[in-house]
Amino acid sequence: MSGHDSKYFSTTKKGEIPELKEELNSQYKDKRKDAVKKVIAAMTVGKDVSSLFTDVVNCMQTENLELKKLVYLYLINYAKSQPDLAILAVNTFVKDSQDPNPLIRALAVRTMGCIRVDKITEYLCDPLQRCLKDDDPYVRKTAAICVAKLYDINAELVEDRGFLEALKDLISDNNPMVVANAVAALAEIQDSSTRPIFEITSHTLSKLLTALNECTEWGQVFILDSLSRYKAADAREAENIVERVTPRLQHANCAVVLSAVKIILLQMELITSTDVVRNLCKKMAPPLVTLLSAEPEIQYVALRNINLIVQKRPTILAHEIKVFFCKYNDPIYVKMEKLEIMIKLASDRNIDQVLLEFKEYATEVDVDFVRKAVRAIGRCAIKLERAAERCISVLLELIKIKVNYVVQEAIIVIKDIFRRYPNTYESIIATLCESLDTLDEPEAKASMIWIIGEYAERIDNADELLESFLETFPEEPALVQLQLLTATVKLFLKKPTEGPQQMIQAVLNNATVETDNPDLRDRAYIYWRLLSTDPEAAKDVVLAEKPVISDDSNQLDSSLLDDLLANISTLSSVYHKPPEAFVSRVKTAPRADDEEFADTAETGYSESPSQGVDGASPSSSAGTSSNVPVKQPAAPAAPAPMPDLLGDLMGMDNSIVPVDEPTAPSGPPLPVLLPSTTGQGLQISAQLVRRDGQIFYDISFDNGTQTVLDGFMIQFNKNTFGLAAGGALQVSPLQPGTSARTLLPMVAFQNLSPGAPSSLLQVAVKNNQQPVWYFNDKIPMHAFFGEDGKMERTSFLEAWKSLPDDNEFSKEFPSSVVSSIDATVEHLAASNVFFIAKRKNSNKDVLYMSAKIPRGIPFLIELTAAVGVPGVKCAVKTPNKEMVALFFEAMESLLKFELLNLNKALLTTN
Template sequence: MSDSKYFQTTKKGEIHELKEELLSQREDKKKEAVKKVIAAMTVGKDVSMLFTHVLNCMQTHNLELKKLVYLYVMNYAKNHPDRAILAVNTFQKDATDPNPLIRALAVRTMGCIRVDNITEHLCEPLRHALKDQDPYVRKTAAVCVAKLYDVNPELVENQGFLNILNDMLGDSNPMVVANAVAALTEIDEVSKTEVFRIHSGNLNKLLAALNECTEWGQVFILNSLCKYTPRDSQEAENVCERVAPRLQHANSAVVLSAVKVLMKYLNSIPNGDSVRTFCKKMAPPLVTLLSKEPEIQFLGLRNINLIVQRRPEILQYEMKVFFCKYNDPIYVKMEKLEIMIMLANEKNIDEVLLEFKEYATEIDVEFVRKAVRAIGRCAIKIDRASERCIQVLLDLIQTKVNYVVQEAIIVIKDIFRKYPNKYEGIIATLCANLESLDEPEAKASMIWIIGEYAERIDNAHELLNSFLEGFKDENSQVQLQLLTAIVKLFLKRPKDAQQMVQTVLNLSTQESDNPDLRDRGFVYWRLLSTDFEAAKAVVLSEKPLITDTTSQLDESLLNELIMNISTLASVYHKPPETFVAKLKGIKRGMRKEEEDEEEPDYVDDDNNGPSPNQGYAGQQQQNNQQYGQQQQQQRSGNLIDLDLSDLGSALPQQSNNPYASPQQQQYNNSNDLGFLGGGGNNNVRSPVQKSVIFGGDKSQSIQIAGAFSRANNRVSLELTLSNNSQQQMARFKIQFYQNSFGISPIDPILNCPPIEPGQTIEVSIPIQCANAAFTQPFNPVIDMAMMVLPSQEKFYFKMNFPFNCLFTENGRLERDSYLAMWRSIPETNERQKEIQIRLNQFDPASLLAKLNQKNLFEIVRKSNNGQEISFLSCKTENSIYILVELTFSQNSRVCKAISKSTAPEVMPIFEHTLDNLINNA
């Protein structure tokens, strides 16, 4: 009989009857009564008054009845913690039951009861369950550790459950391994310290379990493999060989997770043939994703978008699978268009243009616009195909469809900027369609074309004059472009535009409320009235060629998103911390308001003003010389020859230290605490020494002083803003341009009150750098821009970013771990540098104390033949460990630094930073 009958009881006196049935001696009646209680609980009735009676039914060997009672207890334990404690004895008894199903059920239920006084009694049963002989119990207990960690992290760490979980990675049962990986991954995401680290010792165990566990176990293991960086190309190739069969799995999540692993490990394989082989294997499963339901297609396309940006060769021969079908949803069509543009090349451009032209005749206006714009982007991307793209656009213009014509003119304007003085023959066709223009962007594009080629358009002054008649009613984008175009016409043909230029300058400077338009008008007026030739040199200067970067993500962001394939981050194309409230134990505030205006993909001289200086070639050359590779010299083997007994010695006491100072004892004490898990002293914010980075002579409307700092486990930009103008400054937006560290503000809108004239305020801007990706060549300078809203006045400045701000508070390694890591890093990653001590008063003990405060932690120190040798470690925000050995000689002004890292590309900037830290201590 169906269980639906239990949901149909609404009679009076039901609770009393249930009590009687729960007290029955017959087990079948008890089971029926508990089922009725669960049914009532499910539909929202309060049956908590039966807690004690239901609890009495736990004393049974009937597995079904026990499950029902456990379900009831889980639901009401949080509301009645004092009663839930009554069930502890039964839980503990069931945890030792001969039946493994009951043992697992008891541990699982205790883990789901989020009550402190229950969790205290969970530790011993959980410890036994983690080492149970039955794999079903062990895999259940592994997940229970993660649940317990969410309730009481300190309890889990103190009881050693994390170490047991790491040991379970080598379990003989693949499901136990998969659940251990899942639990460690979940804990690692919210822990402030790294608790899950894959090394060569457990790598093969995970790969062995991969072939035998369930599909979701495979997903957990594959995702965890992305945390490991292979030691050499051979190891990377071996992992790829063992992961590649997962590409044939029926589950899309397994396929995408396997692709993610291959995308990472292929970066470590220099052999081109092997890379091509694996790329060829990835194509069919990705194509298969596009044959599923639209929702799966969309998710697959968003991930393919990232994959194609990194390795377009994977799908270079699969263009046809991205052709849009008539019944595809619009969101699928849009994604397919983007990928088609990325894969377009000289060989397939003809069939791609044929498709785009067909799409431009569709009914959906938004899709048509996207298709027309795609044709223009292909013209900018592929030089040899530009003429064919122009012809297709002209054919579309002949259709006389309003929105098609306007979109075509917009993209043709960009094509003119890419190929100046090449396609002017089509200008007459464009001018013949002026009456079709009613959108601001299309009008602005057409006006730009007329102004740029005014000397070749006989009636250019008449065309611009027709726009000038309604100048006050036009959008600001059209007004700015019209002002510039008329000035260009005047500089090229003064007689035809003399009256027009006077009119437009008067309208811009005297009758407009737009500060951008007014300022540009004054600039042009001053130029024209001062030096006509200088005005021509400025306004008619050669424009930089543009490139299409619409679909290209920043390199550091792309690297991060590749490592998040098959997650929401790869669908949103945003880092996880931008939409996940808690990451690595740190609460991250979300943006208070969204900015209406996005930054342009490229700088337009006529529309957007000057761009900040992006080039520091001279400084970079100097940095490269300073960071230059040093030839490896023969080492004395200070660390390599140490055994565990050497490392086991504590730091030398003050009496044995020839460099003893008043700060020595204090530093030794702080280091002793560090061995117990203490971090640096960066949780206390000290005053930040700022320097003026904009408006130093106070001639600007604002003066900005700033400095980067690290405190409270995060990096921030500390600014002092001084309003030197006569107007209130209301809101501020800050932007970081692409930089070598991959850092950016968490919220570009500054959280500060309005600044009155003459007022100065302090602002702290949190910086997101947990996913820093170090690009080469290294440039420590970060270009920034600040915009004052709503006036949109911009200020450009730059600052040096101190690399040590990325050193985390959990960078201290245990002594054994330090030695193991040093030995595991290849000798090719080792660097040596002699650092000249430029301090007047030099004391190694106080210097090391200062390094400790900067999160460069001393692990151990030893004396050897009149030398003090200190071993230190640090860890960057993206989990790169750097190990360093510092040698101080008596009466010497030179410190010898020998360093190793899992990522050798960061060593030049680290050595430069170490020099600064030592000589500024």
């Protein structure tokens, strides 16, 4: 739609939908085209025009490319919500994929890939197969991307129909853009698969390097990123790759430059010739410098990448430190990154220039930047021994300016310099002591106190200086209190005169009797015992020589640095974290339509492969994409090797969540959920449990059949708490007549069902020998009660008062009984229902308790009961009214425990 089409976005007419319907069915082409534009405009501003689906689809039969594009746009938007109607468009898609016009062929296949409806995917296969071999390169490159989209919807279909092989064939295509798209699609598929799919060989390597010179900039990025995964066989091949990639360093697109730098850095590891390495370092410097003339956002990304590069190869930019000097109008995030790189590139040769810059920055207006600049001076002093004296003189000049935060930061870094160069620069302590009164930040105070304690024998009035801090000892932060305690002990050990003796008594008394900080109290007791039993041993401990601190400018571990360098030009290199730290990879599995199992446990399950259960050989089953009605046997299949996948039995994706492996479960028998009569000899018992703050599904399988059962998989339907499997079901092959019990880690709030809260949990389990078994379980809400649910008495009262009366509910539990207050409190505490207070009301006890479920929803509880008498009244106040019914269910089941205890006691007595 062009600029003058804005008229389609405004309407004042009534009955807009009927009017549009009429226009869409007009006999005049122009009127139909205008109507479709109006529909797209309405859709764009958020109006629901899905009721016009059939009418818009009827407009697909047109030669007008503009109109066809608009209809396809509408289809992409609404096909998911109208999957049955979307099938109406299939014939037109198939027809358009054979149109003489390559633009229409490509448009058809692109749109079919964007319509994520499982029922349509099989119709897409034949047109896609044709388009992958189309005469026109534009159609082939579009079809290549479509394969990646189809793989995301149904991986098994892509593999069965040979699309992966077709993609690999396209790498040898004579059109560089087709090659680039094939590489992009294969890389995308590889990222979502756990087994090797796209492996570059020496043959494909030359194809990709050839295509590199001719394709578009983003095509080059895809190819370069894929090449970065290739490990050269020897130094000669590495040199050849670098030679072919080096021209990309001159590219105008920053992404191309960084991707080329990544490959060169990786291949340089294999190159043995020092001349070649030196030459490459020279070639990489200018393009990296050029990146810093771009806009600030690109500068920032470039700087984060350069930060990694200079840690590995500082020589690349050793002579370019001036380009990292901060400009007055640089945004603060750019300035901070430049400072970091300047510290890394600082050397004896350029330190004078660098210190002049840092001194200038320390007089700027941005407080955070000034602090960082002062700290940078200290870091340079620690890094460069020969420059330490010059750094200290700059710090002293800054202290004389008497800007409070500059002084405090300077004292913090001077403390580190003293630790790096002991007994070298202590002559400046007198200057530091002049600023004592201005210190108000905990870290600066702690640093100054450390200096006084460490050099107490050289400071005449050390006791007076420390005494000035002692006046406010109880109010000081823990950091300052700990330093003050240690410094006073040091002073006493170095000058055991009357003044320090009185001080040490006051400090030890404050730190043991007047504090509730366990760290401070424990340290004080240790000092006290040392001083009172063996002062010489105290000297050995407190005045022991400390290890010299080292330069921290290259903070990253070498293996992490290598990992990050392999991910240059990605988010990983900006975050300085490996990809797995912030990306949850979704394991590929064929997917049923998300909505199919929303309403009932009786239909709409689809079988999908899950991680194998017998260690190294995971297994799968046939019938992967078909919907299986209840108890209708699925065709068994022989085990086949499968990637490490979590299946999608109920039509939704689950990210694999790493969970510490629990110990093998034991304990009382589990409730039977699938009796052996229903499960053709297989009996399944299970319940949700909470252990160490994590929810598990404690599940047991009893094999009463005559055959070995293996390949167990499990899936949970959408539910109120969004419970889903947090890993694979670990069950070894089950021999006839044996049983197995396992703890399956669960994750919450990933698989949420809409509608009113319910404790229903619908489960599907299958194995390689039997059909899918479906059964229902109950979600005990107390499994979600968190360990952080305890409230202080005052917080409880405030929360109770702050909630309106409408949020208070009560219920009688006639069959529940409190056998003893202590036993009830202990039992409820084990399920994270915490005791707060108790009072008497005539002959009954009233207990006040609190619990909390995830997302910070508290439950304020009042239990009223007479000990030993059946009948407990439970009142609760909570901001979330919807959860009250489930809460009462949970409390009633917890209180039944007491009734069982009482019955046992009576039976024992009788």
